[in-house]
Every structure is written in structure tokens, then in C-alpha cells.
């Protein structure tokens with residue numbers, strides 16, 4: 001399989017509204033992919049409707065995108081992003097809401113007062129940003145605030161007054177809670193119990209604020225645009241108000257509807273205010289219509305609020321789809337259940353009805369996922385012409401998710417064309433083409449073993465289980481060995497996973513670097529393998545030995561910078577990824593580690609350091625050779641230089657071989673190393689060397705056997721007045737590889 005290069009995004013995943021539930025996709029990927037296609041029309045289909053940003057980007061690239069979205073919340077987000085009300089409408093909407101009278105008070109003042117707390121330092125009454133709770137307790141244990149009077153900020157223990165206030169609000173909870181159900185589901189509905197359970201993930205105070213605000217939504221007379229702005233803000237508040245905010249946690253992405261043992265209760269009114277800036281800056285508007293209304297040829301979004309199944313024959317008749325795009329959905333019980341709840345709150349029971357099943361269904365396992373995806377892929381294959389490409393982005397790829405996606409697609413007749421994987425933190429990019437449904441074959445362990453072994457040999461260094469698993473899945477897909485004949489998806493997935501487990505455990509050519517027993521932990525590598533020059537792996541030591549991927553990336557980055565001074569990171573990615581496609585895609589962390597070692601950043605531009613210009617390095621190498629010879633002379637050794645290696649001899653017997661590098665290509669140096677070898681690297685390479693051995697357990701193990709020193713150690717040794725052979729050995733043994741400095745991205 002000829003894998004496509006990974007397409008780098010130019011902007012990290014958006015942190016906008018509800019981003020913790022939306023697929024974390026870099027911006028720029030879908031437009032770059034589309035620009036490389038030669039398509040005969042401009043109708044695209046997103047059958048998943050899972051990522052509003054992805055659809056918008058395609059529409060902005062001049063395509064007409066038909067989207068099926070049965071989740072009312074995703075649909076609303078898509079519409080709001082496509083045609084965002086101006087910021088002034090958000091501000092006005094919030095002002096209108098806040099100005100409503102609640103008794104003698106304004107609503108804004110009333111709701112803010114629910115979050116009053118006393119500043120620990122200046123004793124003023126201020127609003128808390130959040131209260132912190134332990135699951136199951138009836139009062140908060142701490143509060144977080146930023147005092148506008150004395151600037152005191154941070155987390156402080158909750159006061160008696162804070163606890164009293166929480167209890168007072170809880171006393172009227174039953175009433176508000178039953179109002180909250182009634183907007184979602186009828187009293188006699190058998191699914192009522194599920195709605196009740198979902199609402200359990202709201203504390204009394206946020207529930208009170210939300211129901212109070214939502215009840216005013218219907219009575220306010222607002223222009224459609226201002227109403228849309230207000231609904232958008234309330235939607236954010238609905239998410240801010242639940243208990244799914246683990247504390248402390250940096251970037252939570254909840255999948256299950258379960259309350260963490262410690263969590264934050266946000267100040268919902270403050271979150272309404274914050275929403276204003278979150279929704280503004282959504283970019284230029286995009287034509288947006290609901291099926292069957294038409295959108296202009298210049299591009300736009302046509303949404304179908306239902307399932308693909310119902311749309312299939314209409315599309316076939318009227319719309320020539322030239323490519324399929326989408327973020328492949330991974331089950332998210334938390335988001336799906338909450339979406340049903342929020343739809344009821346925002347638009348009433350009728351809006352929940354078509355999506356009500358999301359309230360009821362509680363467990364989404366991978367077999368469920370494979371079955372659901374398979375149904376979508378089947379309908380897709382039915383409505384598309386042969387050979388139509390599908391670009392699927394798979395965010396947060398994890399082995400079981402990948403098995404489920406690739407199995408579902410393969411069984412429905414989508415032929416796998418390419419897989420590009422960077423790290424577990426990046427969306428995987430998969431390309432399929434519609435084809436005939438294959439005849440399923442029984443999965444064969446040797447197919448897996450061959451694929452995994454060959455992948456690891458090509459890589460020349462250990463790989464994460466995710467990479468190994470993906471390499472295996474690709475081989476199974478090519479051999480039509482994913483969906484097992486006569487087996488349902490649950491049995492198929494179990495069987496394939498068992499096969500992976502035994503394929504890895506039983507292969508003596510492989511070695512597992514892990515603190516855990518399970519095959520899916522840690523990293524996998526091959527046992528001291530060299531490749532012959534014909535490319536076939538053999539355990540016999542034969543030259544040329546394979547270079548590790550990490551070393552090859554180092555060479556490629558430096559070569560690129562030599563030819564292209566002042567390059568920006570994205571240009572470098574554009575150069576590297578096509579040369580290291582598919583599962584060989586280097587991580588950003590690795591590229592940055594090389595850049596930081598060799599280059600300086602000036603604005604966005606990277607330039608080789610002066611000392612790393614090739615000519616300067618050559619000069620320095622000569623100096624280091626001279627230095628080693630001088631030290632040797634003081635220790636009464638005879639020196640000779642042979643192809644960058646300085647050899648010390650004692651009466652004809654070799655005692656030391658100094659392999660002097662200007663790079664951190666340690667893997668290569670280790671290939672020729674023996675007991676006498678000392679690898680010498682510039683100090684500027686030490687952090688890169690440390691990075692390499694931290695990400696490569698095999699390198700780390702081998703480096704323990706050999707000595708690695710920096711140029712500067714040799715320089716300082718020459719200054720030592722009395723140098724003996726013993727002190728020399730001690731000094732060389734004690735030169736540590738530096739810990740990586742600063743914040744290096746590990747992967």
C-alpha cells in the first residue's frame with residue numbers, strides 16, 4: 001500500500017464552544033486534502049456530521065457539503081458557526097436577559113448574588129468563579145475567585161457562609177428539577193427515568209440558574225438573530241453547569257456521564273458572559289440551508305436532519321457526490337445524553353423526540369460502534385459511484401477504536417488506500433475508496449506477524465503499540481481478514497484482538513519494552529536486527545545497517561535547513577511528511593527537538609546556528625581530533641585518525657576509539673561500537689541525545705554499555721594539570737547526558 005503523507009494543519013485544534021466534546025482536529029487539513037484532489041464536481045458528503053469545523057472548512061474551500069446530522073446540538077453549532085450573529089447581538093442578548101425583573105431585582109443581579117463569597121484578604125463581597133465539590137457531599141469544600149478589589153486570587157477553602165448559601169439553594173431544588181424534566185420528556189414517558197438520571201449531573205445552583213434563564217427564553221421578545229445568539233450562550237452555560245468538570249484537570253475530554261470524585265461548579269452567569277467572545281470570531285459566513293433547499297454552486301452547507309438511510313435514494317438521483325469527508329465518530333455517552341437533555345431545555349420536547357434514543361442507550365462499546373459505523377458505510381457504498389474517495393479523520397485514535405472503524409469500512413466494501421498516523425494525540429488520516437464488497441477471510445496470525453515485523457524493521461527503532469497495531473490492521477484489511485466470516489462484530493473484534501495478542505507474544509523476533517504485561521502497553525521493537533542491502537531482514541549482521549527513523553529525521557531536518565535558511569515549521573513539515581509517509585510520520589516533538597538542537601528561531605523562521613554551519617563543524621571536528629591526540633600524548637598513548645575515529649594505542653593494542661560526531665546520530669555510531677568506543681558529541685547535541693534515548697528504550701539500553709561524552713569534557717580535561725589514565729577513565733565515565741532542558745514535547 002502506498003501511504004499518503006500526513007497532512008499537517010496550520011492551526012491547533014480549536015478551543016471554541018463545546019470543544020471538549022467536539023473532535024480535536026487541526027485546521028487546514030481538509031482544505032489541503034481537497035486542493036490535491038482532481039474532482040469532477042463540487043458536491044461533498046459528510047455522513048457523520050460530527051465536526052462542524054471540518055464541514056465549514058470544506059465549504060469555505062468552495063465545495064457544497066451535504067451533511068447528515070441527527071444530533072440537534074451539533075446541528076445548531078454548525079448553523080451558528082456558519083452564520084454567526086455579530087458580537088453586538090450576543091452582547092445585546094445578554095443585556096436583555098440580565099435586565100428582566102425578578103421581583104424587585106434585575107435577573108443578572110439575582111443570579112450573580114447566588115455566587116457571592118467573601119474575599120479572604122479584603123473582606124469584600126465578590127463573585128466566586130467556581131466552587132469545588134467532592135462527589136456526594138452537600139456543600140462545596142473550596143472556592144476559586146479573583147478579587148477585583150485587592151487582586152487576591154486562587155483557591156481558598158469554602159466558608160460557612162458559602163456552605164449555607166449552597167444549602168439554601170438546595171432546599172428548593174425539587175421544584176426546579178421537576179421543571180427541568182418537564183421540558184425534556186412527558187411525565188408518563190417510559191424514558192423519564194433516563195432524563196432524571198442525566199439531570200443528576202447538575203447541582204442545585206446551576207440547575208436553578210439554567211431553568212430560571214431558560215424559562216425566560218420563551219417570554220423574551222427578541223429578533224430571530226438575537227434569540228439565536230442567546231440560545232448559543234445558554235448552550236455553553238448548559239455545559240458549564242454540569243458536574244463533568246474534574247478538578248484538578250487541564251484538558252478534560254469526558255466520554256462517560258459520570259461525576260468525578262472532585263469537580264468544579266462553574267459560575268454559570270460568568271460563563272454566559274464569557275460565551276460572548278467564544279462565539280464571536282467564527283470567520284466569514286457560509287451559505288447554509290436545510291435539505292431539500294439548494295445552496296449556490298460557489299459552496300455552502302446543506303444539512304439533512306436525519307439519517308443517511310433515508311437520504312440515500314434522493315442523493316443518488318439528484319446529487320453527484322464526488323468525495324466523502326468526515327470525522328469518524330467515537331462513542332461519547334456523555335455528549336450524546338447531554339445533547340438530548342439540552343435540546344429539550346433549549347427547544348422543547350419535540351426537538352428531543354428524534355434523538356431520544358440517546359437518553360436511553362447507556363453503554364457504547366466498540367462492537368456497538370463497529371455495528372453503527374458499518375450501517376453508515378453500507379448506506380454510503382450504496383449511494384456512491386465506484387472509486388469515490390473518502391477521507392476519514394480519526395481523532396484520539398486508540399487501537400480498539402481503529403479496529404472497529406477499519407473493520408466496519410472493510411466489511412461494507414470500502415477499500416483501504418492509505419493510513420497516515422502521527423501520534424496518539426493527532427487525528428489519524430485514512431483514505432478509502434468505494435469498491436465491491438470483499439469476501440471475508442479468516443484472520444491469519446502470520447499475516448499480522450509479517451506486517452508488524454516488516455514495519456518495525458523499516459522504522460529501525462521501537463514503535464508505540466498504536467503504531468504496531470495499525471500496521472497489523474492495514475495488513476488484515478488488505479487481506480480482507482478484518483470482519484470474520486460468520487461472526488458478529490463483537491466476536492470479530494474479540495477474535496482480532498486475541499490474534500494481535502498472540503501474534504506479538506509468540507514472535508521471538510520481537511521485544512516488548514513495557515512495565516505492564518499487556519501487549520497494548522509500552523513499545524515494541526525487534527531483537528537486534530540488521531537489514532541486508534536487498535531489504536530483507538536477517539539476524540545475521542550485514543551491512544549496510546538500517547538507520548533509525550529518528551536519525552533519518554535529524555538528517556532530513558538539517559539538510560532542509562542547509563538548503564532553506566529561514567524556513568518556517570510548516571514548510572519543514574511539507575518537506576518531511578511526503579518523504580516519511582504513512583506510519584513513518586515524525587512527531588512534531590521530534591522535529592522540534594532537532595530544530596532546538598541545531599537552529600535558532602527568529603520570529604517564525606528557523607535558521608541553523610552559526611556553529612552548526614557545515615564548514616564551522618568541520619573545523620571544529622579537526623580541533624577535537626587535535627585535542628584527543630594531545631590528551632593521548634599526555635597519557636602516553638599513540639594516536640591515529642581514521643575516518644572521524646581517533647584511535648589510541650598502547651604498544652600496538654587498541655585501548656580507545658573516539659567516534660567524534662557533529663550530530664546526535666548515535667544509533668548509527670552504536671552500530672560500529674565496541675568496548676573501546678567513546679562517542680563524542682557537541683554539547684549542543686546533548687539535549688537531543690537525551691530526548692532520543694527517552695523515546696527509544698532500545699537506544700537507552702544500548703547507551704548504557706557505551707561511553708558518551710561531550711566536546712567540553714575533553715576541553716576541560718586538557719586543562720587538568722595532572723592527568724592520569726585512571727582519572728581520565730573516571731572523568732569519562734561520569735559525564736552525564738543532560739536531562740532534556742525546558743519543556744520538550746515528548747512525542
Ligand SMILES: [Zn+2]
Nearest residue numbers: 119122147150
Ligand atoms: Zn479582596
